[in-house]
Amino acid sequence: xxxxxxxxxxxxxxxxxxxxxxxxxxxxxxxxxxxxxxxxxxxxxxxxxxxxxxxxxxxxxxxxxxxxxxxxxxx
Numbered sequence: 154x155x156x157x158x159x160x161x162x163x164x165x166x167x168x169x170x171x172x173x174x175x176x177x178x179x180x181x182x183x184x185x186x187x188x189x190x191x192x193x194x195x196x197x198x199x200x201x202x203x204x205x206x207x208x209x210x211x212x213x214x215x216x217x218x219x220x221x222x223x224x225x226x227x228x
Contacts, residue, residue: 158221163209168216171209182208182222199224 171188172178178188180201191204199206201224210220
């Protein structure tokens with residue numbers, strides 16, 4: 154998760170380019186425009202499921218990524 158974020162500036166990506174780089178999302182965060190992926194250990198849990206939820210928040214009209222959210226926040 155951190156290696157991807159260190160290699161790719163999320164704000165230079167779009168929702169489509171995230172899907173091209175990471176493949177089909179394992180979920181979405183709030184809206185279909187926000188692709189999300191479960192990553193990391195299954196011993197970590199949140200209200201979304203097992204593993205960290207790595208969500209890419211996109212503008213609805215342009216698809217441009219404006220933020221990244223990790224749930225739960227890593228310590």
